[in-house]
Amino acid sequence: MLTEQDQLKKLVGQEAAHYIKDGMKIGLGSGSTVYWMIKMLGERVKEGLHIEGIPSSNQTAEWAKEFGVPLTDFSKVEGLDVTIDGADEVDGNLNLVKGGGGALFREKVIAKAAKELIIIVDESKVVEKLGDFPLPVEVLPFGWEMTAAKIKELGCELTVRSKDNEVYVTDNGNYILDCQFGKIENPEMLDQELIQIVGVVETGLFTNMTDKVIVGSKDKVSLLERK
């Protein structure tokens, strides 16, 4: 039985799959909303759609295999036509917080590699200002305590992400620091400050990258577009 939020995720995930055209190379994001998009893409592939996807996580790769979506990698393609991904927060300028599922590094790679970035969310993710959701920052394990101390100097509280009482390790073998900055007034500047700290691999701030956001709410699906 799907929750109301999951039903909205399903709705936008299925809707997004219809943006894909024959012959496209697609960046496949991560998370429970993307799951529905991949499932629907699998159905379209069975009906004759020819596409190839690059997954942003091991979980996404597994779903793609399960639903019959062909996969490729960056040694075989030069770029992507479109990337479709979820988000944890979206602001009015279509800046994002991502990484709730820990896949932010590969998600940023596939977002940057694509001609178009489409984000799929339920309405609870749309906010005026980013920052209620703690910002995930992927860091190298070596000396992560030093990296964390430098990040704290930027004005946040942080925790090392854990899972089943162990430190959570990303698909890239790194750690995630969940950083509570409060409302983020200037996401672009914070992203730049964070990325300059030695040991930071990537941040969950995706600024000036999103072209479209498909938002699912109770009575409709709406489209936000880059101004």
Ligand SMILES: O=C(CO)[C@H](O)[C@H](O)COP(=O)(O)O
């Ligand atoms: O950034 C992500 C994973 O790193 C996801 O896109 C984000 O967490 C949204 O997930 P969901 O669709 O399950 O709510």
